[in-house]
Structure formats: C-alpha cells, structure tokens
Amino acid sequence: MRRIDPQPASGFSDLLPKELAVRQEMIDSVRASFARNGFSFISTPALEREEVLTGGDPLFAKQIYRAKITEDDAPLGLRFDLTVPLARFVAAHADDLVFPFSVSHIGPVWRGEHTQAGRWRQFIQCDADIVGATELTADAQILALVYSTLSDLGLSDRIAIRISNRKILGGLPEFFNFDQKLLPQVLRAIDKLEKQPWKEIADELKSLGLDSSAIDGIQELLSIRASDPIELLDQADKYLKFAPQSHEGIQELRELSGYLDALNVPRTTWSFDLSIARGLGYYTGMVYETSLVALPRIGSVSSGGRYDELVSRFAPLRIAGVGMSIGIDRLRVALDELGIARTPNIGAAVGVLNFDESCKLVVLRLASDLRNAGISTALYTGTDNSLKGQLSWALRSQFKIALLVGPQEKDRNVVQIKQLEARTQDEVPLAQIIGKCRESSCFAPRDKSIIRPATYGPRSVISTITIAPFAGRTTRTIDPSGSVLCAAEMPCLSYSSPDAVVRP
Amino acid sequence: MRRIDPQPASGFSDLLPKELAVRQEMIDSVRASFARNGFSFISTPALEREEVLTGGDPLFAKQIYRAKITEDDAPLGLRFDLTVPLARFVAAHADDLVFPFSVSHIGPVWRGEHTQAGRWRQFIQCDADIVGATELTADAQILALVYSTLSDLGLSDRIAIRISNRKILGGLPEFFNFDQKLLPQVLRAIDKLEKQPWKEIADELKSLGLDSSAIDGIQELLSIRASDPIELLDQADKYLKFAPQSHEGIQELRELSGYLDALNVPRTTWSFDLSIARGLGYYTGMVYETSLVALPRIGSVSSGGRYDELVSRFAPLRIAGVGMSIGIDRLRVALDELGIARTPNIGAAVGVLNFDESCKLVVLRLASDLRNAGISTALYTGTDNSLKGQLSWALRSQFKIALLVGPQEKDRNVVQIKQLEARTQDEVPLAQIIGKCRESSCFAPRDKSIIRPATYGPRSVISTITIAPFAGRTTRTIDPSGSVLCAAEMPCLSYSSPDAVVRP
Structure with a gap:
C-alpha cells in the first residue's frame, strides 16, 4: 500500500490542542471586546465569485486561490480579506440592516504568500467595522476598540498605534505637481518605508517619474517627528497648508485626538505618523497600523481605516465605513514570544x-x-x-x-x-x-488570580476571584465563614461583567 | 461604473447577525458538551493536498473544490469532511499525542452538491472522535456524546439514533454467496433505503449481479423489526448465525446496549436498525445515523461510526478510531422549523x-x-x-x-x-x-428562565436563575431579602456547572 504524506500542504499548518486553545481563548476574548463595544456578528462564505474579490483589478489576482469543481466551471476565489466580503454583504442586505451598523466578521482568509514566522497561507482575521458612519467619532471608536481589544489580550502597555489620514498624502500630487494617477503607486512605495531604506523608495519614486524636489519634499514631510501629536500636526500643517486636501486630513486628525482622549485611549499607546499609507486602494480617510513595541519585526498586528466608496462597487449606495482588523495568528505567535501567552487548560479534568x-x-x-x-x-x-x-x-x-x-x-x-x-x-x-x-x-484559582473582597450588607462578604487572562474567569461567592456559595467558570464571551455586584 | 452583483455565489449563503448568533450559540453549546465529555480540540487547514482527500479514489473527486493560484500549481482541495483530515493529523502528529486521544474538530467543509433546504455548499461540521480506542466502551461513549450534545440543544426527546454494525452487512457476501468486491456497491444501494422504495434497490442489486435469493434474503434481513433492541438482535442472529462476521457484529451490538444503559442514554432515544449502512468506505464496526422524530425529511443530523484502518492511509500505524459528526447548519434550520430555536440577544444593550x-x-x-x-x-x-x-x-x-x-x-x-x-x-x-x-x-431573566431556590446555611437563600437554552446562562446569587449579590452571564463554553453550590 502506497502511503500518503501526512504533512499539511506547504504554507499551511495544523494546530495541536494547546495551540488551538490559546487561539480560541484569544478569539473569545476578541468577541467579548467587540460585543462590549456594541458590535453584532455576521458570516460570509469562504468562496466568492472572483470579480467580487478583485473588483476587476488584475493586480489582486496573484495571491488569490481560485477554486472550481469541474474544469468548465467559472472559478470562485477564496477570500483574501474580510473587508471586501463585508462590502458585498452590506450591498446585498442593505434593506435588512440598520445604519450605522456596528458589525464584526471573524473568520479565516487565504493568501498565496510566501510564508514566514507568524505568517501562513490561511489565517484568522477579526474585523470590526462601523458601516454607514460618517462622523469622526466612529473613527475614534474604532481606534478605541483596537486599544481595548489588545488590552484584553494583555498588551495595553505594549502597543504602538500609528495613525494618519489618507487625505494628507492624497494632497501630494497637487502640492508637488505630479500626475494624480501616479498616487496609488506612490502610496505603495511609501508603504514600504518600514522594510526598505529611503534610498530604495526614492529610486522607486524617481522611476515613477517624480522629480527630485518632489522626492525631497516627500522625504521631509515623512520625517516630521514630534513628542506631542498636536505639535506634529502643527508642523505638518505649516508645511502643507497650501494643499487643501492635506489640510483637511490634518484637521480631521486634530479632531480625532480629542475624541481619543474622551474615549480614555491613553496617549502613550498612539501617535500620528504621516508615513502610514496602507497599500490597499480603498481607504479614503483615517488609516492606522499597530505594532508591538518589543517586537517591531513581526509587523502590523492590527490595521484598518476609513473607506467611503467600497460598497458602491456592489450597489448604487454611498455608504461610509470605517474598520479595523486584527490578525489573530500572528498575534498568537507574538504573545508566545513575549512570554505572556497563557497555557490554558486543555482536555479533561x-x-x-x-x-x-x-x-x-x-x-x-x-x-x-x-x-x-x-x-x-x-x-x-x-x-x-x-x-x-x-x-x-x-x-x-x-x-x-x-x-x-x-x-x-x-x-x-x-x-x-x-x-x-x-x-x-x-x-x-x-x-x-x-x-x-x-x-x-x-479547581482552585490559578496563579494569575485576582481576589477582590467586597463587604456587602451586615452579614456578607462577597469575594470575587477572577482568573484573569483573556476572558476566562471563575467567579466564586464566598460567605464570611469561607464557604463557597456559588461558583461559575466563564471561559468566554461575557456581555455583563462577572464581577457585577448589584442591589436592585 | 459597472456594478458587481452583490449576491453570494450560487449554493453559498451569508448569515445575518440573528442567524449567526443562533449558530454561534449552538457551536458554543456543542463545544461545552464535547469539553465536558473530555474532548480536546484541534484545527486543520481548509485546503489539503488532493490525494489526502481522495485517498486516490476518483469517486470522491466530483464533489471536491480544487484550488490553485497559478495554472501550473498542483491543485489543493477544500476538505469535504473532517474525518479524513483528522486521520492525516493523527498520522502527522502521532508522536505528540497520547492515545486513546479524545479529540474534537469543528469547522467548515465544502461540497459541490446540489443545494436544498438546510444544505449548502459550505457548512459547519462538529466532529468528535476517540482515536486509539479499541474498546466498545468508546463506541458507547460516542453515542452517549451524541445524545448529550443534542439534549443540550433542546432535542433530548426528539431524536432517533439508529445504530448498526458494519460487520453484520459485511457477512452478506459469504452468507449469500456473492463476490466480496461487490460489497461497497451493495452497501451504497442499501444506504438509499430511506429515500427509495425497495423495488428500485432490488433492481440495483440485480444489476450488480446478485441473484434473487440473495436479494430476497437481504430484504428479509433489513425488514426485521422488534420493539426491544435485544429481541431484534436475537432474531437477526437466528437468521445469520452461520455467517461468522455477521454474528460478531451482532454480539458487539449486544455488548454496546449494556454500555448505553450504564451511560444513562435512555432507550427511548436509540434503536438498532440493520439497514444503516453508511455509504462511506472507511467504516469497519459500529455505524449510526440520527434523525429528528418530527422532521424525518431533513435527513440525518448526526452520523458516524468506527473506522479502524483510516489512519493507515498516512502512516504505518493501525490506530482504531470511532467518531461522530453533527451538521450544525442543517440542525439550525431544523431547530427553527421545530420552533425551539432561541432568538438570542444580538448587538448592544x-x-x-x-x-x-x-x-x-x-x-x-x-x-x-x-x-x-x-x-x-x-x-x-x-x-x-x-x-x-x-x-x-x-x-x-x-x-x-x-x-x-x-x-x-x-x-x-x-x-x-x-x-x-x-x-x-x-x-x-x-x-x-x-x-x-x-x-x-x-437585564432580568427572560421567559425561559428556571429558578432553583436552594436553602443554604442558617441565613442564606441562594437562588440560581438559569436562562436555559443552549449554553447561555445567567447565574444570580440572591440573598434572603431579595438583593442580588452576584450576577454572571455565561453565554458559552462552560466547563463547570454554573449552578454548582459547593462547600469546601
């Protein structure tokens, strides 16, 4: 009998119980955070008609798995992100939805990329979007969601959210006198700034046809640094004040910073960074990237932005949208490297x-x-x-x-x-x-437990013991003699706080 | 601008928040049941090398989506079930696993079938298998798991688990004197018994080359009915006692029935039915199908059995296995038709x-x-x-x-x-x-709540209010004056009972 090689296909991986338990806890934690922030959940199929995915742009085609049953079928494609299927979903079901619609979409996506640590050809994305939201308060809430969700995973003081606005770079062609049509390629070049020295990017811009004064100007703009976010905006505005679109982008960031403060997103976790371009074509306003302070090498663990035209690909609707995406599998590797991945209980007790x-x-x-x-x-x-x-x-x-x-x-x-x-x-x-x-x-609380005694009424002490990591919690109510009156273990999605102590 | 049709591809469907919330609660409930029964969870990729899926048998090929990036790639296939990927997984990771290994695998599968109510080309399977288990106590536990899991979904008195043993029909070629090689085709013909009149199956058996005495004999065997499962086995054994393999199969079912009683699986929920053949080739012992009493039309909502050779396709290991599979999406439609699908809370409070x-x-x-x-x-x-x-x-x-x-x-x-x-x-x-x-x-308990007052100690009354359906529960501890001391909502996976009242 000829034996078949039992390894997964190249670029794909199996998850053993311990690995999957970590991933599942992370997903449950993310779900809980999204639910707490008022998001509903939807699902779309893994396979979509190819034109849905590419929007007719052949550039996308080289990373998409095309799937069919017989040779004669028109091929379907495995989705490469969740934003495009969401836009299709919104167009298909617009009559059944209430806008603004806070919606989350969690599931695998597939990309025929070269694989490396934390990167596979199939990985789980957790997306949250506010669709039909025109206000900058929506952009701010998306960024607060990034902070809150990553904090729940134990990363509150380890993340750097770098924020910009597409309009700022969108004003470049006008300001530096180059053809508007070149902008997508210029943005894609700038997007490589973290991985390539400026010299290479400058060469690429030159080969696109930009003159040296434009190239120098772009470098100068991207080099603006300031310890305070508002100061950075002031400097950029001084530089770009004659480019109306850029100025509008800067004003939006100014407004955004106030909303982030109101939403209790600590300033230590975010900054403005004008070099954030986001390669994808559909962004029209705020864009952001998130890296881990101690692990810059691992790249962005969450990114997104505002896309006000995407749905119109599928329906005669102009539905504004703003969203975020967290790549769970890359983050799982990161938590492991940082030594803060919990080793969850697996299997039977x-x-x-x-x-x-x-x-x-x-x-x-x-x-x-x-x-x-x-x-x-x-x-x-x-x-x-x-x-x-x-x-x-x-x-x-x-x-x-x-x-x-x-x-x-x-x-x-x-x-x-x-x-x-x-x-x-x-x-x-x-x-x-x-x-x-x-x-x-x-069954006793584990190492990471927090014990919060709470005197309540003349005769009772309620002690809530929370097993902290991610969303896994055990709540025990203990009477003054130390007897456990009530125990509940809540390893996942929890809408109300398990620590709630309420008197009706 | 040409607009792209926003509908999902034919045979695929989107899930709106309410539909997904029902599915998610069902999956969480199944996860909780599997965990309580001692199962760990694994994950395998959606795409597998094609030979892994087909085992070289071209018969499988016509329902498999083949996927590739460039025309020159060797195509991968989207998995059509979770049993074959599990066998590959076990062969690949045998050194890291402890046998017997109680393992669960939950995820989507893809089949290029014609679609109908409750059937799509992508659907979620929930599989649980005990791998490396040779004892019939494992088969019994798998059946108890089917009962327990479907009970958690509110179906305890609505299911009919019909059980047989492949060995019983495996003895037919010897007993009725036909070629052993015809057996797979004979089993596939018998498998259609629910959907086709006997006349058509008889014609199919005739066209395979079986003589009329064999065909009549098979009909007689499949017609055996008895109100008591042991009596049915006695009758079949009387009939088949000279076919050693069949006799062995009957003896296994006899042993199994005692184990099912010990595991508290009510006799009203299961029966032996010798016509259960299971079309798939890899089963070697116990096989079962589950239908809903009020909805026979919807077909099997859970099936499975023992497969003792499957892993040997991938490794020089003979690892016995026995497993079950629940099709969540078909079941979701069924719960809806039965009017017992809960309408879960969706979105923000x-x-x-x-x-x-x-x-x-x-x-x-x-x-x-x-x-x-x-x-x-x-x-x-x-x-x-x-x-x-x-x-x-x-x-x-x-x-x-x-x-x-x-x-x-x-x-x-x-x-x-x-x-x-x-x-x-x-x-x-x-x-x-x-x-x-x-x-x-x-935030008060909803309609379906169960209130269980429990006097405890001289001064306390603890009242646990459970919102019953699936695994969603709110536990409140209330003191004698009616004050709520502690509230915890647990919409999903819960290893320990939320109603537990313990004195250490």
Missing part, C-alpha cells in the same frame, strides 16, 4: 481508569455521573490493562485527577481518587465522589 | 444618542465608561441629527436602553434614560448611570 471487565458498567456510570455534574471527564478505552499503563495515560494527558474502581472498590462502593500533581491517593465513598472532585485543589 | 456638537466629548466618555463597566454599548455616528431619527435607529437596532445627553443635561450633569420596550423615560445623575443601566429590567 478527570480521567477514569478502566481495567477490569467486571467493573466496566461501574466506571461507565461514574464517568456519566461526573459529566452530568459538569466535570469534564475522560474514560480509558485503550488496550493497556495495567495500572501503570493507564496511570501513564492519565499523567501524559495532564488530567488533574485519576479515579480507579477495581473489583475490591466495586464491592465496597468506594473509589480511589488520585490527585496527579500532588501525588496523593484517598479512598472516597462512591456517593461522595462528585463533591470530592469539585473541591479538589485543582 | 445600550445605544447612546449623539446629536449635539457641544456634547460629543461627554457622550464619547459615557460610552467608554459603560463599556469599561461591561455593558455592551453603541454610539450613534450617522448623519441624522434629529431626536426622532436617532431614536428610530435605537429602536430598529433593538437596543434595550437609549441614553440622551443634550446641552441641558450636560450642564446639569444628568442623563435621560429611555427604556425602549417599556417606553419610559427617567432623568438620572451622570454618576449613577452605570448602576441604573445594570438594574434595568432588560
């Missing part, structure tokens, strides 16, 4: 051993009872009938507890309970095993 | 109106404060500056509360709070608005 024919029905019922009580439980179903072999399975599977019922235990209605980390063993009556598993130390 | 330039910073800060307090909040960012227009936005967006700050409110440090359903309006000091939103009646 309890493993039930199973090595005696006569006890089979007892262990099955035990597993069933534990599961019905909400305790995640696995039962051994392999071929190794030795205690040593099955204990090794339980240890390597990283269960917290192993339970054992042999013929002697069965006759006496007891269970051996092994705490695998503490390496202790106790005998417990079968009827008490659920309570015993629940109160096991393995 | 609070909408902040925004129509005065001088109040812009106040409303932005208000939205930010509410969000930071965990209250899902949207802010109006459109062009309509009338109260009527913005209230219409809030009503049509189905927010629970609208908040209004105009110049007068700003000067007096108050907010107008409008309960949109109750159509009431109150004026509240700005500093109290978070508490006021929290205690609003819209």
